[in-house]
Amino acid sequence: NVTIEDDRTGLDIETIRRAVLDNLFYIQGKFPAIATKHDFYMALAYTVRDRLLQRWLNSVQTNLKKDVKSVAYLSAEFLVGPHLGNNLINLDIYQQVEQAIKESGLNLQELIDTEEEPGLGNGGLGRLAACYLDSLSSLEIPAIGYGIRYEFGIFDQHIQDGWQVEITDKWLQYGNPWEIARPESSVMVNFGGRTEAYTDDHGAFRVRWIPEYVVKGIPYDTPILGYKVNTANTLRLWRSEACESFNFERFNQGDYYGAVDSKVHSENLCKVLYPNDEPIQGKELRLQQQYFFVCCSLQDMIRTHLIENSSLDNFDQLWAIQLNDTHPAVAVAELMRLLVDVHHYEWEPAWQITENTFGYTNHTLLPEALEKWPLSIFGRLLPRLLEIIYEINNRFLERVRIKFPDNGSKMSSLSIIDESDDKYVRMANLACIGSHRINGVAQLHSELLKETILHDFYALFPEKFTNVTNGVTPRRWMVLSNPRLTELITQKIGNRWINHLDELKQLEQFVDDASFRSQWRQVKQEVKQDLAKYIEKKVGIVVNPASLFDVQVKRIHEYKRQHLNVLHIITLYNRLKHNPNLDIPPRTFIFGGKAAPGYFMAKRIIKLITSVGDVINNDPDLKDRLKVVFLPDYNVTLGQRVYPAADLSEQISTAGKEASGTGNMKFSLNGALTIGTLDGANVEIREEVGAENFFLFGLTTPQVAEVKSHGYYPRGHYDSNEELRGVLDLISCGFFSRGNRELLQPIVDNLLYDDPYLLLADYQSYINSQEEVSEAYKDQERWSRMSILNVARMGKFSSDRSIQEYCDNIWKVQPVSIKLQA
Numbered sequence: 145n146v147t148i149e150d151d152r153t154g155l156d157i158e159t160i161r162r163a164v165l166d167n168l169f170y171i172q173g174k175f176p177a178i179a180t181k182h183d184f185y186m187a188l189a190y191t192v193r194d195r196l197l198q199r200w201l202n203s204v205q206t207n208l209k210k211d212v213k214s215v216a217y218l219s220a221e222f223l224v225g226p227h228l229g230n231n232l233i234n235l236d237i238y239q240q241v242e243q244a245i246k247e248s249g250l251n252l253q254e255l256i257d258t259e260e261e262p263g264l265g266n267g268g269l270g271r272l273a274a275c276y277l278d279s280l281s282s283l284e285i286p287a288i289g290y291g292i293r294y295e296f297g298i299f300d301q302h303i304q305d306g307w308q309v310e311i312t313d314k315w316l317q318y319g320n321p322w323e324i325a326r327p328e329s330s331v332m333v334n335f336g337g338r339t340e341a342y343t344d345d346h347g348a349f350r351v352r353w354i355p356e357y358v359v360k361g362i363p364y365d366t367p368i369l370g371y372k373v374n375t376a377n378t379l380r381l382w383r384s385e386a387c388e389s390f391n392f393e394r395f396n397q398g399d400y401y402g403a404v405d406s407k408v409h410s411e412n413l414c415k416v417l418y419p420n421d422e423p424i425q426g427k428e429l430r431l432q433q434q435y436f437f438v439c440c441s442l443q444d445m446i447r448t449h450l451i452e453n454s455s456l457d458n459f460d461q462l463w464a465i466q467l468n469d470t471h472p473a474v475a476v477a478e479l480m481r482l483l484v485d486v487h488h489y490e491w492e493p494a495w496q497i498t499e500n501t502f503g504y505t506n507h508t509l510l511p512e513a514l515e516k517w518p519l520s521i522f523g524r525l526l527p528r529l530l531e532i533i534y535e536i537n538n539r540f541l542e543r544v545r546i547k548f549p550d551n552g553s554k555m556s557s558l559s560i561i562d563e564s565d566d567k568y569v570r571m572a573n574l575a576c577i578g579s580h581r582i583n584g585v586a587q588l589h590s591e592l593l594k595e596t597i598l599h600d601f602y603a604l605f606p607e608k609f610t611n612v613t614n615g616v617t618p619r620r621w622m623v624l625s626n627p628r629l630t631e632l633i634t635q636k637i638g639n640r641w642i643n644h645l646d647e648l649k650q651l652e653q654f655v656d657d658a659s660f661r662s663q664w665r666q667v668k669q670e671v672k673q674d675l676a677k678y679i680e681k682k683v684g685i686v687v688n689p690a691s692l693f694d695v696q697v698k699r700i701h702e703y704k705r706q707h708l709n710v711l712h713i714i715t716l717y718n719r720l721k722h723n724p725n726l727d728i729p730p731r732t733f734i735f736g737g738k739a740a741p742g743y744f745m746a747k748r749i750i751k752l753i754t755s756v757g758d759v760i761n762n763d764p765d766l767k768d769r770l771k772v773v774f775l776p777d778y779n780v781t782l783g784q785r786v787y788p789a790a791d792l793s794e795q796i797s798t799a800g801k802e803a804s805g806t807g808n809m810k811f812s813l814n815g816a817l818t819i820g821t822l823d824g825a826n827v828e829i830r831e832e833v834g835a836e837n838f839f840l841f842g843l844t845t846p847q848v849a850e851v852k853s854h855g856y857y858p859r860g861h862y863d864s865n866e867e868l869r870g871v872l873d874l875i876s877c878g879f880f881s882r883g884n885r886e887l888l889q890p891i892v893d894n895l896l897y898d899d900p901y902l903l904l905a906d907y908q909s910y911i912n913s914q915e916e917v918s919e920a921y922k923d924q925e926r927w928s929r930m931s932i933l934n935v936a937r938m939g940k941f942s943s944d945r946s947i948q949e950y951c952d953n954i955w956k957v958q959p960v961s962i963k964l965q966a
């Protein structure tokens with residue numbers, strides 16, 4: 145029997161080829177002769193979208209059903225990366241589409257590279273949210289990601305004269321085929337104004353909020369497809385718009401700006417992502433953004449719930465809401481406002497529902513990153529929310545008083561209100577009090593949370609505390625990013641590993657197979673050659689693909705210690721200058737990462753890297769044995785190029801500072817060996833891959849505390865370590881800054897007189913460990929064994945495992961398989 149492939153969903157090559165041409169004509173309004181590469185990308189994107197819509201609509205319908213419990217992941221950031229390639233993998237149609245595009249005389253990878261990536265995040269936290277959405281769908285868990293549709297995402301980074309320059313990220317300028325606007329599901333959000341108590345017609349005491357202005361929230365939905373399943377969950381991102389986009393009254397008074405004032409004001413709300421990745425700035429607009437998407441999302445959940453349910457009594461039975469750090473924490477107070485003020489619940493039952501519904505994930509121990517809002521700003525912007533927070537706090541402190549009678553210090557540290565100088569609302573406290581589960585993102589981090597910043601909460605309700613170690617999706621970070629390695633692994637152990645990552649363990653049986661090891665090296669070599677070509681094209685530096693690719697890509701931050709990496713580079717440089725016959729494998733040092741625009745030390749560290757690179761890359765004495773490359777505009781797309789090409793993964797943060805790290809997992813899953821401290825998830829990676837397959841160095845967290853408690857004197861290391869002194873003096877004398885001694889001196893001074901992240905204390909241990917790396921790399925067979933064992937033992941670090949733990953320990957949700965009905 146002949147199957148008639150309908151053009152909108154057919155998966156055979158010819159049907160796909162025709163469908164692309166149809167969409168080029170009917171959607172892009174172009175025919176091939178005049179079409180641009182971007183037109184073909186759009187036509188292909190719509191062709192792929194057609195082939196996931198059935199899954200999407202069926203999933204939405206099923207998730208609406210009466211007894212289906214869903215996860216709502218609230219995050220101010222979703223770093224999803226480009227969609228096209230990932231959707232082809234998850235739909236399992238990559239090959240057909242590649243062939244169809246080829247038969248149309250085009251190249252699929254070139255079309256994939258055309259896509260602007262939605263840079264709706266800063267770094268780890270935002271990317272983790274995206275990996276988690278992929279795993280939620282792949283595990284067939286009903287879920288929805290709620291966030292903000294920033295018009296401008298994280299800035300594009302240009303390097304000019306070695307300095308970072310920020311360029312506006314106009315990711316929407318050519319349209320976005322992966323989203324569908326849902327204006328019919330818009331909601332209203334109050335801001336400012338005052339509250340008013342009243343007695344309702346049943347004589348009950350009520351409070352209403354009379355806002356100064358109201359903003360409309362319009363949802364834009366993006367499908368999040370699971371891997372080889374029918375589930376396609378939704379990422380719902382809110383855009384803000386003025387209720388009344390034009391005020392005629394003002395216009396008639398000739399106040400033309402006034403006429404569009406609220407329009408501009410409302411639209412500015414979601415204009416841009418805050419590019420800070422730790423230090424907060426307490427900007428009012430940031431709080432507006434947080435409340436805006438939280439209020440929209442909770443109203444949306446309640447509206448959806450009341451379609452099939454007659455009341456909100458079972459809201460916590462059908463919704464598990466996860467707070468991705470404190471950025472959406474105002475949700476605890478907002479759900480109480482909606483339950484009490486709008487749906488007239490009594491306080492206690494409302495609180496039960498609230499506490500049962502929320503879970504809170506902390507992603508950082510850095511005190512400067514814990515959000516606290518000045519009462520003045522909070523009260524003026526969100527008057528009703530502040531009243532509710534006071535009520536939550538009073539009732540909570542009552543319970544504390546009972547458990548810890550006359551313990552003032554506990555009261556003040558646990559209180560949501562920080563009474564010091566001009567008073568603050570502590571969002572982490574609100575999140576802890578309003579959630580039934582609190583988790584860190586790696587075992588060490590979750591322990592440190594209980595011992596340090598959340599100690600008093602742990603003492604109060606230890607049962608709330610748990611850990612869920614981060615993970616990454618093998619679909620984007622292996623199958624899409626490293627098809628060669630994927631092919632080699634699948635040849636050996638089949639392809640179940642892609643969504644059962646523990647199966648990688650089977651690779652261990654091939655570690656003694658010399659031909660497999662050489663195939664393994666061949667794959668890495670080819671990927672490194674690809675990256676070498678990209679580097680030459682992008683920054684004009686010729687690197688040797690046979691050299692050891694030593695890579696550090698992540699946001700620039702002093703605790704991540706990119707400048708310690710540079711101290712090693714200069715040490716090697718000095719050694720080679722003094723002894724050109726030094727027997728070390730040639731190295732290519734590759735850096736990538738953005739600095740928050742206001743973080744001057746981080747920007748100066750970028751200048752240090754580029755300055756040292758300029759000198760070393762152009763020093764003939766070195767005969768290309770050392771190269772230093774700073775790759776601009778590090779993002780998800782560039783990460784997909786870099787992780788597969790690394791030999792050595794730099795995870796060198798000061799112990800106790802990196803909550804988890806996820807880049808460390810992506811490197812290791814692509815066969816790179818790790819040099820790192822016992823920090824974040826490095827601890828668990830080393831546990832899994834084996835200490836013998838991990839280059840460990842540096843002080844441990846207790847040792848760091850020890851050193852600091854005795855008063856740390858960094859200059860002592862300078863005085864006692866000649867090689868270190870040589871390195872710092874070379875920087876100070878302006879050798880890397882064309883004689884300008886001022887340029888990099890602030891970095892040297894910071895290390896000599898403060899060194900808050902203990903670089904000088906860890907220097908020698910790091911250098912020694914790097915020598916072990918060079919020795920190990922000389923024996924390529926040994927290196928390949930270590931690399932194969934690393935990949936084989938990284939099964940734990942799939943985001944599928946993380947999500948399964950959230951489902952079992954925090955959200956109590958079950959998978960629901962989606963039936964495809966026409």
Ligand SMILES: CCc1ccc([C@H](C)CC(=O)N[C@@H]2O[C@H](CO)[C@@H](O)[C@H](O)[C@H]2O)cc1
Pocket residue numbers: 266267268269270272420421422423424425469507508513585614802803804805806824
């Ligand atoms: C308000 C500014 C701001 C913005 C983002 C953040 C994030 C919490 C920073 C972040 O991305 N943290 C990283 O989260 C990853 C995912 O859990 C971890 O792997 C990283 O260790 C952690 O630094 C803090 C403060």
